[in-house]
Amino acid sequence: MAEASAQNDENHKKAAHGLRLVSRSTHLKEAGLRNLFLLCAFVAVLGVALIFLFVGWRGWSIFSTYGVGAFLGGAEWDPIDGIYGILPLIYGSLVVMGGALALGTPLAVGTAIFLSEIASPRVRSIVRPAVELLAGIPSVIFGFFGLLILRPFIASTSGGLGFGAATAWIILAIMIVPTIATLTEDALGSIQPGIREASYAMGATTWQTVYKVLVPAAKIGIIDAIILGMGRAIGETMAVLMVVGNAPVFPDSVTDPIATLTTQIVIDMPYATGDHRTALFGMAIILFIVSMGLVAAVRLISRLQSAMEANR
Amino acid sequence: SSSGASSAEIIVTGSTTILPIAEIAAEDFTDQHPGTRVLVSGVGSSAGIESVTRGSSDIGTSSRDLKPAEEELGLIDTPIAIDSIAVIVHPSNPVDALTSEQVRQIFSGEITNWSEVGGEDREIGLVNRDEASGTREAFHKIVMGDSKFDRSAAVLPGTGQVRSVVANAEIAVGYISLGFATSDVKVLAIDGVVPTPETVRSGEYPIQRTLHFFTDGEPTGLALEYIDFILSEEVQEGVVRDAGFLPIPREGD
Amino acid sequence: MTRMPAPIVSPTPAAPAPDGPDKITVKGLEFYYGDFHALTDVTVPIKSTAVTAFIGPSGCGKSTFIRCFNRMNDLIPGTRLEGKVTLDGQDIYAPGVDPVDLRRRVGMIFQQPNPFPMSIYDNVAFGPRLHGITKKSELDDLVRDSLDRANLWKEVKDILGRGGLTLSGGQQQRLCIARVLAVQPEVLLMDEPCSAIDPTSVQKIEDLMAVLKESITIIIVTHNMQQAARVSDFTAFFLQEVAGEAAVLVEYDRTTNVFTSPRDKRTEDYITGRFG
Amino acid sequence: MTRMPAPIVSPTPAAPAPDGPDKITVKGLEFYYGDFHALTDVTVPIKSTAVTAFIGPSGCGKSTFIRCFNRMNDLIPGTRLEGKVTLDGQDIYAPGVDPVDLRRRVGMIFQQPNPFPMSIYDNVAFGPRLHGITKKSELDDLVRDSLDRANLWKEVKDILGRGGLTLSGGQQQRLCIARVLAVQPEVLLMDEPCSAIDPTSVQKIEDLMAVLKESITIIIVTHNMQQAARVSDFTAFFLQEVAGEAAVLVEYDRTTNVFTSPRDKRTEDYITGRFG
Amino acid sequence: MSKRIANQIALALLWTSALTTVAVLFAVILYVVVNGIGQLSLGFIFTWPRGVNAEGGVWPTIVSTLYVTALAMVIVTPIAILAAVYLAEYAVQGRLVSIIRCAADTLASVPSIVMGLFGLALFVEAAHIGFSMLSAALALTFLMLPIVMRTTEEAIRAVPKYIRWGSYGLGATKWQTVRRTVLPAAMPRILTGLILATGRAVGETAVVIYTMGQAINMPVSPLDSGRPMTVHLYLLAMEGINLPAAYGTALLLMIMILGFNLSARYLLRRTRKV
Ligand SMILES: Nc1ncnc2c1ncn2[C@@H]1O[C@H](COP(=O)(O)OP(=O)(O)OP(=O)(O)O)[C@@H](O)[C@H]1O
Numbered sequence A: 001m002a003e004a005s006a007q008n009d010e011n012h013k014k015a016a017h018g019l020r021l022v023s024r025s026t027h028l029k030e031a032g033l034r035n036l037f038l039l040c041a042f043v044a045v046l047g048v049a050l051i052f053l054f055v056g057w058r059g060w061s062i063f064s065t066y067g068v069g070a071f072l073g074g075a076e077w078d079p080i081d082g083i084y085g086i087l088p089l090i091y092g093s094l095v096v097m098g099g100a101l102a103l104g105t106p107l108a109v110g111t112a113i114f115l116s117e118i119a120s121p122r123v124r125s126i127v128r129p130a131v132e133l134l135a136g137i138p139s140v141i142f143g144f145f146g147l148l149i150l151r152p153f154i155a156s157t158s159g160g161l162g163f164g165a166a167t168a169w170i171i172l173a174i175m176i177v178p179t180i181a182t183l184t185e186d187a188l189g190s191i192q193p194g195i196r197e198a199s200y201a202m203g204a205t206t207w208q209t210v211y212k213v214l215v216p217a218a219k220i221g222i223i224d225a226i227i228l229g230m231g232r233a234i235g236e237t238m239a240v241l242m243v244v245g246n247a248p249v250f251p252d253s254v255t256d257p258i259a260t261l262t263t264q265i266v267i268d269m270p271y272a273t274g275d276h277r278t279a280l281f282g283m284a285i286i287l288f289i290v291s292m293g294l295v296a297a298v299r300l301i302s303r304l305q306s307a308m309e310a311n312r
Numbered sequence B: 001s002s003s004g005a006s007s008a009e010i011i012v013t014g015s016t017t018i019l020p021i022a023e024i025a026a027e028d029f030t031d032q033h034p035g036t037r038v039l040v041s042g043v044g045s046s047a048g049i050e051s052v053t054r055g056s057s058d059i060g061t062s063s064r065d066l067k068p069a070e071e072e073l074g075l076i077d078t079p080i081a082i083d084s085i086a087v088i089v090h091p092s093n094p095v096d097a098l099t100s101e102q103v104r105q106i107f108s109g110e111i112t113n114w115s116e117v118g119g120e121d122r123e124i125g126l127v128n129r130d131e132a133s134g135t136r137e138a139f140h141k142i143v144m145g146d147s148k149f150d151r152s153a154a155v156l157p158g159t160g161q162v163r164s165v166v167a168n169a170e171i172a173v174g175y176i177s178l179g180f181a182t183s184d185v186k187v188l189a190i191d192g193v194v195p196t197p198e199t200v201r202s203g204e205y206p207i208q209r210t211l212h213f214f215t216d217g218e219p220t221g222l223a224l225e226y227i228d229f230i231l232s233e234e235v236q237e238g239v240v241r242d243a244g245f246l247p248i249p250r251e252g253d
Numbered sequence C, D: 001m002t003r004m005p006a007p008i009v010s011p012t013p014a015a016p017a018p019d020g021p022d023k024i025t026v027k028g029l030e031f032y033y034g035d036f037h038a039l040t041d042v043t044v045p046i047k048s049t050a051v052t053a054f055i056g057p058s059g060c061g062k063s064t065f066i067r068c069f070n071r072m073n074d075l076i077p078g079t080r081l082e083g084k085v086t087l088d089g090q091d092i093y094a095p096g097v098d099p100v101d102l103r104r105r106v107g108m109i110f111q112q113p114n115p116f117p118m119s120i121y122d123n124v125a126f127g128p129r130l131h132g133i134t135k136k137s138e139l140d141d142l143v144r145d146s147l148d149r150a151n152l153w154k155e156v157k158d159i160l161g162r163g164g165l166t167l168s169g170g171q172q173q174r175l176c177i178a179r180v181l182a183v184q185p186e187v188l189l190m191d192e193p194c195s196a197i198d199p200t201s202v203q204k205i206e207d208l209m210a211v212l213k214e215s216i217t218i219i220i221v222t223h224n225m226q227q228a229a230r231v232s233d234f235t236a237f238f239l240q241e242v243a244g245e246a247a248v249l250v251e252y253d254r255t256t257n258v259f260t261s262p263r264d265k266r267t268e269d270y271i272t273g274r275f276g
Numbered sequence E: 001m002s003k004r005i006a007n008q009i010a011l012a013l014l015w016t017s018a019l020t021t022v023a024v025l026f027a028v029i030l031y032v033v034v035n036g037i038g039q040l041s042l043g044f045i046f047t048w049p050r051g052v053n054a055e056g057g058v059w060p061t062i063v064s065t066l067y068v069t070a071l072a073m074v075i076v077t078p079i080a081i082l083a084a085v086y087l088a089e090y091a092v093q094g095r096l097v098s099i100i101r102c103a104a105d106t107l108a109s110v111p112s113i114v115m116g117l118f119g120l121a122l123f124v125e126a127a128h129i130g131f132s133m134l135s136a137a138l139a140l141t142f143l144m145l146p147i148v149m150r151t152t153e154e155a156i157r158a159v160p161k162y163i164r165w166g167s168y169g170l171g172a173t174k175w176q177t178v179r180r181t182v183l184p185a186a187m188p189r190i191l192t193g194l195i196l197a198t199g200r201a202v203g204e205t206a207v208v209i210y211t212m213g214q215a216i217n218m219p220v221s222p223l224d225s226g227r228p229m230t231v232h233l234y235l236l237a238m239e240g241i242n243l244p245a246a247y248g249t250a251l252l253l254m255i256m257i258l259g260f261n262l263s264a265r266y267l268l269r270r271t272r273k274v
């Protein structure tokens, strides 16, 4: 007891020093670091601004000199003659993206549901890495694969050249599967586990649980995933370039050559000068705006979602 | 070889078609002549001719003949290779020969079915090269004249791909440098002439052009040595053939 | 050092439970999560139309055990069960038994109220729809009836279209009960149904249990010993004596006996709060 | 319907606590998480070199309150505090007061043992190093001494280089206590320090508290009323009566009084387990 | 019984989609391996391409790829990690943070061809850096920044808050807490994110094609141009004359990228166990 009270006294003595105030140097140091970190975080903002500025700077004049309507609405792309209508390219991008989504989404969502709801840990430990590795394979290798394996196959089944939207759909569908599947799996995984349990406990089968409870509950996340897959599809360049055939026209069939915004940029860039080059940068502006629009859509949807939840 | 030319430098500017030959030859050349430098750049034939005229380069390379206006500049022409373009189809295609006019009509989209040129009743699958390609440029100039290429043709940025696409699509037609034509595609006779080294050299085969080096006056010093190197059997049978061109006929031939 | 003797809980004997037949029996049950042996040698009867409470310290396997009754553990990969569990005399783990159908008969309520993210009506109609009832009038009746039995009808009858998640925690839990009642289960499993809700709601749910047990068999897991003493007729006490080893059923008896004269020293220690 | 009367906890009076001066005083404290008013009008003294227990149902703001003593709530954006909290008579929320230094003097132990992902030695040496002690021999002494006071030295003296996370839960919690003791705090805040660990370790930590409180002031949050009764000299009971409204301090007194003759009906209801 | 049949059919379809995904992966890998394995040799890896049709090896393209990737990592790592520290530890939810997040999301979704043209316009031309490792690395930096930022932020957020509290509770300042406890605890996952981003950079084509040039060159200084493996593969594949070299390059590229991915997975698994 005596010893304890001795220590007691000591504590009281220490207390006599009183509460220390924040020292100036600590304050400056912490504030300095904080601002440094903020600066780093701002590099992302800087990046977006720079892209907008420089791509815009190079491409903007096509809209003013050539005319927005003629550029976006023109049905002919013939740079040799100074005709820069990109409607066929926009059409090509949309067709290629649409088909890839139609093929890839069920595959991806199915894979995600499989991973999160059905696979045993063993099977999952094979399938999930496979999906992740698929995401890591460079697009030029998919293009290579598409060019040398898929195109001849399509050629022999369709009797055509094998280039065209159909070939791009398959390659691109494969490429967007990891994007959509991973995000969908996240969305399914973030559903409160109790809901899943409750459904099974009510006597629902796995499939009933999936489509009556889980998919509705993860709806927003799945839509986000598809939108991001869309962005990936519309921005993909090298793989598509190697399999579409690069004809800037409205094709007669899905096995006829077609071109997209991205592929036309790569095909033309080596020799483009003057207005032609400006037009290619103009196409880049459009791609940039589209990708920004998709990001905005995702954010908007999430915001609507949380607003709805707040209202409930 | 004169070692006196060492530590000298020449500039070679012009045709992108010639760029690969000129560049690779330059590497080999400088390997054999240490201390020399050969700077090669591809900016297009016209720019090459202009730059040698202005004196900003020692050799101007061109994949076309001189225009009348340029002929008055007094440039010395050294042909270095022949670029001959073969029109190719699938081996099973019954069509063996076309006229230049038919080829033009096919590639401009006026003829769209093989039956119109004596083949089966099938669509024609056009395979074109990208616009940056020298082969396309030459083909356009020699065959197409004022006609435009059909824009719905597949555009491939590489010779080998054109060949392999034609090799396994029965409806396809394309064109590549003669030197790259192999037995998995059928080379068509044009205006009744089958392209062979002989018919090309004799000038009977119509789709061909000569690749030139132009110098302002007789080449001397390192430029002469480099040109001689290009014309040597080593380069003619090696690099030139590898690039799909035909060697220039040698004086002894 | 100040130390008070541990306080002793002293309930008065409960009114005798309607000592019906065994609704469920468990014989020599062993349960494994992969390599981890969670429960060993559990043999216990569950009396029909009565409330049986499972108590024990955290991690002793109460949840694991209760989930054996509707084969919810089947959903966790790598689990293994030995021994025999019967419902009305039938082995529920026999080959060919459909767990989906079993779960309809043995309903379950969880610790966290977990309404589906849909309207109150759809929540309750979910089960009947699963099992093929689609007629509107029939569903309407079922929904009203189930909400009524769950003591929630009065509070929600005008807002059936509102999201189930907009209700308060206690209401959500009663909604979950209504949802289960709508499929007319014979057994109701409740895994700590009151630990996440407010005192007033707890009262309501305890009252509800007292009514429900007249028609169905109820099993409740609770960490609140006063609650076990208040609501149950029978009590089973589980204990994992050594961390990492399988838990055992230490004592099973009428609740009155367990709380007033436990046969096992460990039960007494636990009930009097000497650990846990 | 079977219902037993709620059991009553009946502790014997505790030995009188060393009724020292007030180490900490709280006057008219109001606490807000953004718009949510979590605590209202709390006025309470914390006696020096004694154990004060905070009890109350889940969500009543015990953790919120204990975090006011070392300004941990500062770390949660959007929180606001009104009223006055003093340590040795000085307002700890006065402008300019360094919360970093305050936290060194007022140590804290959390519900989940949270050793850093580094060696046992480094865990204990972490605090001293922060505050500028770098001499190896000095650190060695401090580490040994702190581990010794936390009753862990014997168990870990040969494995000081092993990762702190390799220890068992109970050892981890004692490691966390040692880690705090190494910075020689005057007050020790413990937020449910025993709820995540095994019974044997609980015993060890309760013994430890009994020793520590001879030299330092201890505040403990616990949901285990038996534990509160066993270890504390003073007890404060908090209650959030209406969900969504601010919680209040219902009763504060010597632990013996709170458990044997609570002045407030709500305290009695809580202690006897009628809710919570 | 129909619900059971529906269930069976649905399960079969789900299995099919998962197996398709796996099969595609193996098909692509198998295809590249089978065709490329014969090409792989020390000679192929360590010699220069020769002649018009790039006979010989791919050494300068490997060096260019590694060079530009390393350079990009050196630039992006500190910026991304500190930015993530800001977002995870310092930022108060508000306008500023949502602008930064929005920018990072946008950056992450910019098509790589646009990023390539941007690099061309800004670094190669406007800043007069020319076709070079540095231009390509800077353009790649913007590509990788959001990836590394996000994974790092997640890694930091995954550190249990209890660990932070422990540190604060001992009287550590914010920076001390971040540097001594949070970052070390998050480091394995941060590394994983870095490795994955590296894999992404190695496989990138469209960005580097317009910023690094295409000429085969052995880069020494950051201002040298070069041709990375992806561009080499693209040119070989499209030229279609020397396909064996294309297969060999594809296989090397694939080995590098799978190597990065697998090591990232390994790292993550190992740290999960501890
Ligand atoms: N999915 C699982 N995989 C492996 N072990 C598990 C799993 N679920 C539970 N366990 C272990 O089984 C034991 C019993 O867990 P259970 O959840 O049944 O305990 P409990 O008595 O319900 O505890 P509590 O009162 O905390 O809910 C514990 O040791 C737990 O760690």
Ligand SMILES: Nc1ncnc2c1ncn2[C@@H]1O[C@H](COP(=O)(O)OP(=O)(O)OP(=O)(O)O)[C@@H](O)[C@H]1O
Binding pocket: D033, D036, D038, D056, D057, D058, D059, D060, D061, D062, D063, D064, D065, D076, D223
């Ligand atoms: N960061 C936060 N933001 C907003 N509200 C909070 C936050 N932390 C706690 N609360 C709310 O403040 C109230 C008190 O919470 P607190 O954690 O202090 O309760 P508690 O008594 O410690 O509960 P428990 O026994 O469950 O630990 C609760 O209603 C809780 O929801």
Ligand SMILES: [Mg+2]
Binding pocket: C062, C063, C064, C191
């Ligand atoms: Mg449990």
Ligand SMILES: [Mg+2]
Binding pocket: D062, D063, D064, D191
């Ligand atoms: Mg708490």
